[in-house]
Amino acid sequence: MDNQYAPEGRPTKFCSTCGAKIDKEAEICPKCGVRQFSSPSFRSGYGQTVTPPPTDVDLTALKSLKNGSIIGIIGVALSLFSVSLLYSFLFAFTSLSTTASLSGIIGYLVVLMVGVILGIVSLVLYRHSFKDLMTVDHNSFKTPASFVRLFYIGLIIFIVALVVLVIGAAIAIGSLQVGFFLIMGIIAGILSFVAVVLLILGIIGVILGLWRAGTRYDNTLIKIGGILYIIPYASIIAPILVFIGANSVEKQMQSGGFQASPQQGSLSSGASTPPKQLPPKEDVAQKLNTLKTLHESGQISSEEYAQKRKELLDSL
Numbered sequence: 001m002d003n004q005y006a007p008e009g010r011p012t013k014f015c016s017t018c019g020a021k022i023d024k025e026a027e028i029c030p031k032c033g034v035r036q037f038s039s040p041s042f043r044s045g046y047g048q049t050v051t052p053p054p055t056d057v058d059l060t061a062l063k064s065l066k067n068g069s070i071i072g073i074i075g076v077a078l079s080l081f082s083v084s085l086l087y088s089f090l091f092a093f094t095s096l097s098t099t100a101s102l103s104g105i106i107g108y109l110v111v112l113m114v115g116v117i118l119g120i121v122s123l124v125l126y127r128h129s130f131k132d133l134m135t136v137d138h139n140s141f142k143t144p145a146s147f148v149r150l151f152y153i154g155l156i157i158f159i160v161a162l163v164v165l166v167i168g169a170a171i172a173i174g175s176l177q178v179g180f181f182l183i184m185g186i187i188a189g190i191l192s193f194v195a196v197v198l199l200i201l202g203i204i205g206v207i208l209g210l211w212r213a214g215t216r217y218d219n220t221l222i223k224i225g226g227i228l229y230i231i232p233y234a235s236i237i238a239p240i241l242v243f244i245g246a247n248s249v250e251k252q253m254q255s256g257g258f259q260a261s262p263q264q265g266s267l268s269s270g271a272s273t274p275p276k277q278l279p280p281k282e283d284v285a286q287k288l289n290t291l292k293t294l295h296e297s298g299q300i301s302s303e304e305y306a307q308k309r310k311e312l313l314d315s316l
Contacts, residue, residue: 058217059253061132065213065222065246068125072239075118080236082111122239123151123206130209137216144209151202154195161191203229210242221245287312 011024020031085108130145168184210226213219225241228234288309295305 057132057136059250061129061213062217062246062250062253064125064129064132065210066243066250068122068129069225069239069243069246071118071125072122073243075115075122076236076239077115078111078118079115082108082115120155123148123202126206126209129213130205133213133216137212140212140216141209144205144212147201147205147208149202150198150205154198154202157191157198158195161188161195164188164191214245217245217249219245219249221248 012021013024013026020029022029022031127145127148130141130148133141134145164184165188168181168188171184172181207226207229210229211223214222214224214226221241222245225238225245228238228241291300291305291308291312294300295302300308
């Protein structure tokens with residue numbers, strides 16, 4: 001278990017590479033041996049707040065995003081294909097035989113169901129990506145991962161509501177108990193309402209997770225793809241944009257084209273403003289000696305000495 005690397009009773013953090021729970025002050029992970037940053041972001045010598053370079057966790061998360069978006073594209077294509085054909089088929093329904101009509105409707109509904117199932121699998125992979133990113137940025141991706149899980153619960157409740165409604169209708173038709181059917185219908189309606197709320201929260205989790213992933217990798221396409229999931233019809237191109245964005249980021253990481261961004265919480269590619277040159281260590285040592293002399297001679301106070309000394313040491 002990963003807990004064996006975290007001393008009992010002390011603050012902990014997650015390893016930026018393997019995700020093991022380790023001592024918060026540990027500089028090197030005792031499990032994988034990779035040097036750690038003191039927090040999800042750190043201050044560089046020239047005073048900018050940056051994030052650690054991409055890790056293997058990032059590559060795994062991007063792979064899940066890509067796979068989820070590919071399956072989502074297939075699911076959307078099948079769903080649109082079946083709906084459009086079913087719509088056309090219904091117009092020609094009267095000119096077809098009963099057997100052919102039922103066979104065609106069932107076939108299109110099966111294709112539609114396959115598309116819906118693939119859409120659900122896509123969300124499962126998105127959640128895997130968010131869970132992976134929790135190991136390097138727990139606060140940003142915990143909420144999206146939790147919300148997407150609510151989608152699964154809502155889906156189960158919706159299926160239960162349909163089963164309740166079908167059972168109620170079957171019993172009412174067999175025994176002509178209209179009152180019983182109304183009661184079952186009310187129960188199914190309440191369950192459906194709860195399910196819809198949970199499903200909406202799940203979609204919000206997907207949008208939030210993709211937005212934060214796009215922010216982390218400084219990729220606009222992933223962000224836009226996340227937003228489009230909540231817009232009817234426009235959600236058709238959402239997985240396409242997510243795939244293009246995730247694939248672009250993955251290639252840049254593998255080629256070493258990514259570097260820490262000056263913006264906290266994100267990783268960016270391409271050229272950036274070069275940092276200011278740091279003062280040579282010899283100059284800092286000389287300034288420390290001069291500062292010490294001024295303090296000992298009483299020309300500066302202890303508070304001023306401590307402050308200036310800290311500034312010089314931070315510049316190293």
